[in-house]
């Protein structure tokens with residue numbers, strides 16, 4: 001939309017009373033058939049999960065950033081030995097596992113919201129969400145596998 | 156040579172005139188002429204204590220009769236003339252020229268998220284469809300009482316704020332979620348559901364909550380507060396939406 005001012009009526013026009021231009025339609029209009037009632041609490045739980053996981057993530061993510069990037073020499077200390085040392089303890093394994101799952105599901109559900117907001121065509125929505133779910137499942141499973149099967153003596 | 160008397164008379168006359176020249180920059184769309192919407196400027200002599208609606212009247216009546224907009228009561232009650240004035244949703248009949256910086260051009264556009272039919276007139280049907288979908292009427296069970304349905308002052312107070320809605324669509328068409336996805340019920344429909352959900356005389360609260368528990372219901376609200384800012388009646392729209400969310404989670408209302 002430009003703020004440029006143009007005269008409303010141009011000289012030659014393709015359109016007239018009997019042949020009007022298409023209207024400027026709004027995206028995804030509501031119609032009489034719209035309330036395709038879902039009758040589940042999925043969106044309710046999704047909304048609650050965003051808030052509850054957010055609270056837990058404040059502790060997990062800030063703690064994670066502090067340990068990795070600030071304390072004890074900052075980021076330069078992070079290496080194979082550092083990771084191996086931390087994952088020797090079930091406490092840090094659990095920390096990272098919970099953080100992985102919560103952040104991935106939180107981020108995925110957040111992006112689902114973003115797709116619902118921005119993708120207009122049903123097909124686009126569907127495929128973007130499939131891409132999102134595939135990437136999420138892959139990352140969560142791979143991360144979980146690594147945390148549980150990590151071998152400090154690998155060579 | 157100007158004599159002191161003349162000069163004095165001159166300034167007095169100027170001081171007496173409250174009129175200033177204001178530029179109205181209006182978004183025009185006429186499908187019978189062009190597929191494009193364009194901006195058009197109108198210069199209007201107007202008292203800054205008048206309203207944007209008065210400016211639109213001057214344009215329609217004296218300058219360009221083809222300018223198309225809705226208005227009915229002209230006093231902020233019927234809800235016909237919600238439009239986007241200087242980028243914010245307002246009622247043209249409640250917006251004083253002096254309050255929106257008449258030194259710069261005043262932009263006037265149709266409200267967003269609804270199909271534009273002509274100039275400032277949009278198709279309100281999807282908006283009213285969402286309104287009808289929340290069943291905005293009293294629902295009760297059992298026999299009709301023989302006298303009026305009594306309610307305590309406190310019970311009436313519970314939903315007082317949401318009774319003020321005039322269905323102008325300023326809130327719904329200010330909501331970024333609604334702009335991109337018209338399937339969302341939108342703030343106005345939720346406000347009008349709230350009006351009955353929290354009414355002690357109504358017995359279909361559970362049903363209305365279920366409707367708003369839908370995937371295009373209250374959970375799509377992102378708490379941007381655009382609706383609260385836009386409401387010309389000062390309804391705390393975002394708060395009402397959150398109260399519906401809370402009622403859904405606790406199932407208490």
Ligand code: HEM
Pocket residue numbers: 050051053054055057058061103104106107108109110111113114376377378
């Ligand atoms: C650090 C603590 C965090 C808190 C307190 C938090 C909280 C929230 C809340 C409450 C929402 C919902 C917003 C709404 O419904 O309008 C949200 C949305 C979102 N979150 Fe988080 N979050 C946190 C961390 C993260 C992390 C680590 C990620 C990425 C993995 C993330 C990605 C997202 C995304 C993509 C959205 C959707 C954005 C949107 O709705 O506009 N968040 N967050």
Ligand code: FES
Pocket residue numbers: 225226227228229230231232233234235236237246247248249
């Ligand atoms: S004309 Fe009725 S609300 Fe403005």
